[in-house]
Amino acid sequence: MSNATNSSIAEKQPRVRFSPQRVWTLAMATVTQLVRMKILAFLVVFCLLAVGAGFAFSVINPEQQLNLLKSVTLGALQIFSIVIGVVSTALLLPKDMEDRTLYTILSKPVPRFDYLLGKLLGVLLLIGGGLIVMDAVLSLILWLRESMVFEDVVTRMRLEKMDTPEAVAQVREIVARQGLTWNLHWAVWAIFLKAAVVTTVSLLLSCIASSTLFTIIMTFCITIIGHGHALIREFFFQPHLxxxxxxxxxxxxxxxxPDLAQFDIVDSVVNGEIVPWAAVYDITGIAALYVTVYLFVTHLLFVEKEL
Amino acid sequence: MKRELQAIAVLLVFGVAKLPLEQHLTQDLRKQKMLEEPLQLGVGENMGQMGLAASLGGLRGLAASMFQLRAHLEFTHVNWAKVDSLYKLVTRLQPRNVRYWEEASWHMAYNAASHYLYHQELKPALRGQLYHDHVKRGIAILEEGLKFLPDNPRLWQKLAEIQWHRSKDFKQAGDAYWNSFQHGGLNFTERFAGFAYAQSNDPESWRKGYAILKRLYDANKSTPGLVEFLKLLEQNLHVPTEQRIPDTAPVRKGPEPQAGPQR
Structure with a gap:
């Protein structure tokens, strides 16, 4: 009798629909919460690193200077995005529970899926915003260094009487390849996609984890394994091994x-390879698939979780 | 509980279903030169490479740059063994970066080799031996690099320069210059292939050199050096007088400087 009454009450309750506006509000609240945690201090460290890498190592050859600037700063971007993604996501749920914010939100007609999506979107907005700022700083320094390096090499060639038009054209081509191109921004996009996948995995784990530390450690383990995914597949697809x-x-x-090595186009970009559109579509598509499925699994775990 | 089982089921079904997709995508990205091709170095070595890639994640470029800076430091300390081992690591981490192969071979074939050649405290025989060993090491580095980048004109050019100036193996130098030109190298590499072939002691190479230099001469791309070597080849190949070029060979001012002891 009691069960029948409960189910009839549930049926009578209006079904709360998914609301993008609600998700956006939750995302912005998450961004504010993370900014207050002073997570963006990393940006200052990055800017110092970029300036240092750009101007400090004048002893090595000019082409290598540009190469070094790109590899150091893109490496820092990867570390920034993954660490912020993992740590902030792992902290969000326990912090919301500790502050009782979670109960305040979920006592209102807010579906749990909206809450999860809002949190994820907030973290991704923060990572995306940070990456845009750092990409702009990197682009500016690279653009400055590119012209300086070209002038430097041509002057040296002139002194050694090796400045034939053909040789100068070759240097121009090499420096242009190593300098500021659209490929640099695609590398940053790939870094963002990888961070998005890792952040979703972290959110999934934080729904089943008993502690923040567990979530962080497990996500980093999965991140390392994810980079060796091709090796694991090799074991599976080749029975004789x-x-x-x-x-x-x-x-x-x-x-x-997830196979995180698929997003490692950074090395090719640093080496001056041109990123084709097909590669951009491929990595964007696979990242969207990972995020969708892992978010759905997270929802299944979170929807009946006792809080 | 029901939802948890659903979640596990979705995760496993998706996980298995995604494997062929990931395999296909990885191959696609490798074809587009966005990801490293697995090296054809045997299973053990391949696993080592991939394990290294996995443990460093996407930070191989960064690690390579750091090791390169350390190698530069060891170069200033004249510690050649350390320079070589650090560059070995750098080129393993970034095998598609031409610069690393170039620098690694330059350190060995030029810097280390010359260091030992002019080392006053060593016996002359040992100096010659160490010179040749390091030149050979420089060549071996470039040959290894060419396994990864067989179409790279810069690596072929660097190999040719070492073969010419350090080993004095003009046949190999000619082949390397010719390969550089064939893969889009600078125009002078074609001319230099001819010059190198002309200096070898192999009649087949002379014929190759003559064909290259005569073609350039006929295309009005003649230089004093080209005329000199063409004249030399005409003489060596016993070209009939009526087919010889009308120019007279320019007179050399002095012998070409020799680098390193001859063997």
Whole structure:
């Protein structure tokens, strides 16, 4: 009798629909919350690093100077995005529970999915915003260094009487390849996509984790395994390489972890390769797929979680 | 509980279903030169490479740059063994970066080799031996680099320069210059291929050199050096007088400087 009454009450309650505006409000609240945690101090460190890498190592050859500037700063961007993604996501749920904010939000007609999506979007907005600022700083320094390096090499060639038009054209081509191009921004986009996937995995884990530390450690483990995904797949797809037990273990690991090495186009960009549109579509598509499925799994875990 | 089981099921089904997609995508990105091709170095070595990639994540470029700076520091300390081992690591981390191969070979074939050649405290025989060992090491580095970048004209050019100036192996130098030109190298590499072939002691190479230099001469791309080597080849190949070029060979002012002991 009591069950029947409860179900009839549930049926009578108006179904709360997904609201993008509500998600946006939650996302902005998350951004504010994270900014108050002084997470963006990393930006200052990054700017100092970029200036240092750009102007400090004048002893090595000019082409290598541009190469070094790109690899150091893009490496810092990767560290920034993944660390911020993992740590802030791992902190959000426990902090909301500790502050009782979570109960205040969920006692209102806010579906849990909206809450999760808002939190994820907030973290991604923060990472995206940070990456845009750092990309702008990097682009500016690279643009300045590019012209300086070209002038420097041509002057040296002139002194050594090696400044034939063909040789100067070759230097111009090399410096232009290593300098500021659209490829640099695609590398930053790939970094963002990787961070988005890792952040979603972190959100998933924070729904089942008993502590923040567990979430952080497990997400970093999955991130490392994710970079060796091709190796694990190799074990699975080539039976002669391993025993049946190893193959089952490889299958489980490969199934659980995303392949994060797919987003590592940074090395190719640093080496001056041109990023084709097809590659951009491919990595964007696979990242969207990972984020969608992991978010759906997170929702399944969170929807009935006792808070 | 029901939802948790659903979540596990979705995760596993998606996980298995995504494997062929990931495999396909990785191959696509490798074809587009966005990701590193697995090296054809045997399973053990491949696993080592991929393990290294996995442990460093996407930070291989950064690690390579740091090791390169350390190698530069060791270069200033004249510690050649350390320079070589650090560059080995750098080129393993970034095998598609031409600059690293170039620098690694330059340190060995020029800096280290010359250091030992002019080292007053060593016995002359040992100096020659160490000179040749380091030149060979420089060549080996470039040859390894060419396994990864077989179409790179700069690496072929650098190999040619070492073969010419350090090993005095003109046949190999000619082949390397010619490969550089074939892969889009600078125009002078074609001419230099001819010059190198002309200086070898192999009649087949002379014929190659003559064909290259005669073509350039006929295309009005003649230089004093080209005329000199063409004359030399005409003489070596016993070209009939009526087919010889009308120019007279320019007179050399002095012998070409020799680098390192001859073997």
């Amino acid at each position: 391993s025993s049946a037990a190893s193959r089952v273990a490889a299958l489980l690991l490969a199934a659980i972890c």
